[in-house]
Amino acid sequence: MDEETTNPQQPHNDPTPPQNDTRDVSEIFGKKEEEKEPKNQPPTSEKTPEDTTENTANDATEKQPAEPSQTKQEKTGNNNLLTLLLDIGLNLLIVFGLVFVIQSFIASPFKVYGPSMCDTLNNINDECQRGYGEYIIVNKLIYQDFFGWSLSQPSRGDIIVFHPPHSEEQFYIKRIIGLPGDTIKIIDGEVFLFNDAFPTGHKLDEPYLNEVNGHKTKPSTNQVTTFDVPEGQFFVMGDNRRQSTDSRSCFRDVYEVGCRGEGEYFLPEQNIEGKASVVLWPLGKIRTLKDVTYF
Numbered sequence: 001m002d003e004e005t006t007n008p009q010q011p012h013n014d015p016t017p018p019q020n021d022t023r024d025v026s027e028i029f030g031k032k033e034e035e036k037e038p039k040n041q042p043p044t045s046e047k048t049p050e051d052t053t054e055n056t057a058n059d060a061t062e063k064q065p066a067e068p069s070q071t072k073q074e075k076t077g078n079n080n081l082l083t084l085l086l087d088i089g090l091n092l093l094i095v096f097g098l099v100f101v102i103q104s105f106i107a108s109p110f111k112v113y114g115p116s117m118c119d120t121l122n123n124i125n126d127e128c129q130r131g132y133g134e135y136i137i138v139n140k141l142i143y144q145d146f147f148g149w150s151l152s153q154p155s156r157g158d159i160i161v162f163h164p165p166h167s168e169e170q171f172y173i174k175r176i177i178g179l180p181g182d183t184i185k186i187i188d189g190e191v192f193l194f195n196d197a198f199p200t201g202h203k204l205d206e207p208y209l210n211e212v213n214g215h216k217t218k219p220s221t222n223q224v225t226t227f228d229v230p231e232g233q234f235f236v237m238g239d240n241r242r243q244s245t246d247s248r249s250c251f252r253d254v255y256e257v258g259c260r261g262e263g264e265y266f267l268p269e270q271n272i273e274g275k276a277s278v279v280l281w282p283l284g285k286i287r288t289l290k291d292v293t294y295f
Contacts, residue, residue, distance in 0.1 A: 106141045108274070110161055110171070116238035116245065117173055119210045120159070120289075124282060128240070135281035136289075140274035154234060154269065155179075157292030159276040162236075162267060164251035173276060174246050177204070178227060178235030186225045186248075189216045191237075193294075204294055213241045220249035222259055233266035 102108075111132050112121050118128035121136070138161045142151045154160065158176045163169070178184040183194040185201070192201045206214070218241065219225050227247065229235050238244025245251055247266060250259035259265065279287050 104140070105144060107277075108138050108140060109280075110136050110138045110173070110276070112136060112173060115243045116240050117159070117175075118240045118243075120175075120208050120239045121173070121276075121279070124285065134279050134285060136276050137278040137280060138274040139277040142275050143272060154272060154275075155291075156294060159289055160236070161273045161276060162271045163273070165264060165268060165271065166251065171273065172245070172251065174236035174238050174244070175208075176234050177237050177247075178229040180229055180231045180233060182229045182235070184227045184229065184235050186217055186219050189218065191217055202295075208239050208292065209241070210239075213239065217241045220259075222249070224248070224259075224265070227265055229266055230263070232269050234269065234272075235265070236267055 112129075112134045113132050115122060115128045115130050122129040122133035124133055143154060144150055154176055156176055156179055159173065160176060161171055161173050163171050177191060178193070179195075181195060185192045185194065191204045191206065193204055194201050209215075217237075227235050235247045237246045237248065245253055250264035251267075252259070276289055279285055279289065
């Protein structure tokens with residue numbers, strides 16, 4: 001029997017030991033990851049730290065609200081304050097406007113100065129005041145001209161406040177004695193009226209004069225005793241005839257130059273501010289000023 005022999009070049013059934021693989025693990029598994037990526041996705045670029053910081057700042061800006069609620073509240077508060085100030089300003093404007101209209105066209109306060117109207121005015125505690133005294137209300141509405149119509153015309157006996165012809169800054173208070181067209185004469189301490197109703201003259205009864213002045217009316221230092229009142233003008237005198245700067249002296253103090261022309265004896269109607277109607281102060285002297293009847 002032939003003996004079986006072995007061929008040394010015939011391969012054996014045992015596996016051949018693996019050779020060393022020099023590939024990196026990332027290369028092996030990386031291919032699989034690349035295969036999973038979408039085919040159309042553009043390659044990503046590597047970001048620098050500066051880009052990361054900028055993107056973070058942009059994200060923070062985008063996430064910040066457009067207008068914080070606190071700012072809205074501040075604006076609302078400012079609008080409310082502005083509305084309040086405008087409202088106050090408008091109310092003050094209305095108040096000042098009403099005061100201006102009332103004092104200019106309806107009534108205004110006036111503080112009597114000096115002794116020229118004693119005892120009718122400024123006689124406090126039985127003493128004639130030589131400075132400021134009684135506080136009165138001047139009715140301006142009564143003489144206002146509304147397109148040729150008025151409540152009343154200046155009348156004989158009215159106590160009026162006016163500024164004299166020679167000064168628009170000073171204000172006097174006197175009583176109307178002569179009307180336009182009248183002739184006033186001072187005869188033996190009495191005042192006589194001459195006009196169409198009394199062509200021969202009429203002595204005026206003046207109950208408002210006190211004992212010192214009653215029946216003792218004198219002309220001024222110029223000794224003029226007859227006064228022809230022009231149209232649109234008035235002849236006025238104070239109730240304290242001995243201490244009154246009035247038509248007799250051309251509304252100037254006796255120590256001044258005096259009258260500088262015949263027309264200065266009279267008061268133009270446009271110079272009249274209004275009629276004294278009520279005494280408001282002192283409280284113990286509150287009263288209305290009554291009209292006088294001469295006839």
